[in-house]
Ligand SMILES: CC(=O)N[C@H]1[C@@H](OP(=O)(O)OP(=O)(O)OC[C@H]2O[C@@H](n3ccc(=O)[nH]c3=O)[C@H](O)[C@@H]2O)O[C@H](CO)[C@@H](O)[C@@H]1O
């Protein structure tokens with residue numbers, strides 16, 4: 436199993452390009468199952484999760500052509516199977532996103548239940564309830580969700596989500612694109628990745644309005660066409676490098692990302708003392724050599740502070756000046772990284788869903804274990820501000836979501852390398 440070896444050092448400095456967004460690319464790849472015409476998706480990140488989604492489409496008979504420019508052409512006309520098997524779903528929860536498209540296009544789907552993961556139990560009841568409101572008949576048996584559309588296909592419906600769910604909104608949105616009549620999604624997620632998915636569906640001929648707000652209206656169409664669509668930039672990858680730069684008192688320039696989707700993160704970085712400048716397609720952060728100031732935060736659905744950035748800020752706060760409170764409200768078990776950070780000399784205690792962090796100037800290197808994707812990223816940041824060599828184990832988590840992580844950190848002057856074991 437590969438590990439990352441990080442030698443703690445000085446400030447990060449330099450420029451990198453931000454990759455395409457994992458969390459936008461995954462639903463968009465699933466959405467291609469809605470069309471029988473070729474769909475070309477560009478700016479896909481080179482990540483383990485994307486490879487898994489491509490393998491999942493291939494396992495259903497779908498023909499894909501991968502080109503050398505981060506693009507994949509998917510030919511939905513070749514799909515012959517409507518089952519998403521346990522072997523693939525167990526490695527990536529986002530596989531559940533094929534449920535809505537398969538059901539809407541083919542009238543049936545069999546998808547392995549995704550189950551929970553390290554960060555929480557993560558049920559999919561809202562996905563299923565939304566599809567049932569559209570007339571789907573759903574059974575759960577032997578670890579699989581079996582769904583059938585009613586005679587005549589899915590019908591438009593009012594779907595009111597009990598809580599803000601990104602995946603639930605995506606599954607119902609995709610199904611609604613081909614349903615008969617109007618679907619109104621209320622208490623819908625407003626994440627930028629939802630907007631990107633909706634824009635891709637619109638490019639395929641779907642009739643959608645209100646995406647980016649809590650009420651999305653979809654007027655179902657008979658069929659969706661092919662298109663070429665370029666995935667948005669990864670706001671979480673961008674945020675991770677910005678926080679790493681802030682923690683190390685550095686200065687970095689990010690290309691191919693604008694500030695719009697990162698507002699809550701940039702506000703907190705400014706509060707920590709960072710000087711941020713930005714343009715349509717770039718962001719620069721400069722700590723001017725200063726130690727970051729500790730910032731309080733609470734995770735919320737968009738446009739609030741993203742749960743996917745919480746662990747990275749915890750690492751920054753561990754070496755910041757002052758005391759901070761970090762509260763996780765989305766997932767019940769997403770402060771696990773703090774225990775590993777304490778093994779590196781951080782001073783973090785947990786009270787319910789809040790981490791109380793007393794900043795210390797430097798951490799001390801130690802072997803640590805990654806438990807999920809963003810926790811892994813936070814341990815890399817901790818390693819960058821620790822004296823000595825930190826070995827981060829179980830980095831297969833990091834390869835799910837960070838393209839060329841060693842290369843990008845190298846470009847910023849870090850000493851980091853992958854060791855095989
Ligand atoms: C591939 C992808 O895009 N993953 C993102 C997506 O995950 P994902 O789509 O799984 O997260 P959700 O927004 O659905 O989950 C939010 C909360 O709702 C709960 N819930 C969700 C659905 C449901 O049917 N029932 C239910 O109770 C979850 O357990 C969680 O507590 O949004 C999360 C919240 O921004 C991010 O952390 C993930 O990175």
Ligand SMILES: C=C(OP(=O)(O)O)C(=O)O
Nearest residue numbers: 458528529743808809836
């Ligand atoms: C939690 C994440 O991903 P997933 O929903 O795929 O587990 C993430 O991207 O931080």
